[in-house]
Amino acid sequence: MSDISHLLDMMNRLVDAGNTVIVIEHNLDIIKNADWIIDMGPEGGNKGGRAMFEGTPRELLGAENSLTSRYLRS
Numbered sequence: 760m761s762d763i764s765h766l767l768d769m770m771n772r773l774v775d776a777g778n779t780v781i782v783i784e785h786n787l788d789i790i791k792n793a794d795w796i797i798d799m800g801p802e803g804g805n806k807g808g809r810a811m812f813e814g815t816p817r818e819l820l821g822a823e824n825s826l827t828s829r830y831l832r833s
Contacts (some may be wrong), residue, residue, distance in 0.1 A: 763788050787830060791816050798827045 763786060770780050774794075790796060796819055798812040812822040820823060824827040 767792055790819075790827065790831065796802070798825050798826075800826055802826070 760812050767819045771783065771792075773780050778793060782793070784790065793816055796808060796812065796814065796816060798819065800811040801824070812819055812828070814822075816831070819825060819828050820832055825830065
């Protein structure tokens with residue numbers, strides 16, 4: 760988990776410097792700190808590939824069709 764803290768600090772410094780950072784990640788702490796989320800699913804592999812949600816982490820909490828939303832609420 761200490762690596763996640765360092766990673767978030769580094770990404771925030773990049774964003775603060777005016778850069779765009781795109782991350783593909785399943786870690787809920789990173790998802791919670793995102794400015795914008797595109798949630799792909801509904802599952803992985805051949806059961807996925809559709810955009811299930813697009814918006815802010817707060818908006819994602821209300822997305823009923825998103826597995827990620829369920830994990831963030833728990």
